[in-house]
Amino acid sequence: MGEGITNDAIGIIIFNTVFDYGAPGSNITFLSYLVIIGKFLLLCFVSTLIGFLFGKLGAQTIKFFHVISHKPLLETLMINFFGLLSYFVADMTEFSGIIAVLSAGFTLKVYATPHLSE
Numbered sequence: 001m002g003e004g005i006t007n008d009a010i011g012i013i014i015f016n017t018v019f020d021y022g023a024p025g026s027n028i029t030f031l032s033y034l035v036i037i038g039k040f041l042l043l044c045f046v047s048t049l050i051g052f053l054f055g056k057l058g059a060q061t062i063k064f065f066h067v068i069s070h071k072p073l074l075e076t077l078m079i080n081f082f083g084l085l086s087y088f089v090a091d092m093t094e095f096s097g098i099i100a101v102l103s104a105g106f107t108l109k110v111y112a113t114p115h116l117s118e
Contacts, residue, residue, distance in 0.1 A: 008098040009047070013040045047099035050090045054100070055107025058082030063115045070117040079108055 017036055021028055058078060061068065068074045083104045090100035 009040060009043050009096050012043060012096060043095055044099060047090050047096040048103045050095060051086045051100035051103025052107050054082050054086035055104035056111060058108050059111035062112050069115050072117055075116050
């Protein structure tokens with residue numbers, strides 16, 4: 001499972017690297033490698049943070065709006081909505097939507113499960 005996530009992040013970085021450094025006359029230096037590694041770490045961190053924030057927001061929404069809790073259809077819709085929202089925000093800001101959805105899912109699993117119907 002983790003391999004697919006890192007493949008997404010690495011694919012984005014490789015595409016951006018080829019786009020940035022693939023022009024004729026461009027050369028890659030040691031500093032270029034550090035920039036590429038920094039972009040990879042930033043992509044992973046920010047994507048995870050976006051997913052965590054939307055997961056936490058979804059869990060709090062389910063917790064405080066009692067009209068949602070204990071209604072399985074609404075709970076399912078809200079969980080899917082916040083996961084999809086995290087994907088769209090990450091994708092629009094040119095980060096990894098897949099990492100954001102995974103992070104939102106893990107966060108919702110931890111924080112929303114106690115407030116869901118059985």
